[in-house]
Amino acid sequence: MAQLLPMKQVAEKVGYCxxxxxxxxxxxxxxxxxxxATGGVRWLDSEVDDWIMRAYAQAPEARLRLA
Known part of the structure; x- marks a missing residue:
């Protein structure tokens, strides 16, 4: 089941401020x-996870480990 995350949780999950x-x-x-509709912004946890995986795959040190 998809979760909607507030910015604070997204920042903690990604490791950026x-x-x-x-x-x-x-x-x-x-x-x-x-x-x-109630105000604010939320991120789907699956979209954040996808971004993390793409960022990891593009990191130079990740490419070295995958080679």
């Missing part, structure tokens, strides 16, 4: 999240 993630969103390097 919230301001870094907001900058990455503005630059198009992180999913923008979904605006909720």
């Amino acid at each position: 919230e301001s870094k993630l907001y900058a990455m969103i503005r630059e198009g390097h992180f999913p923008p999240g979904k605006k909720m």
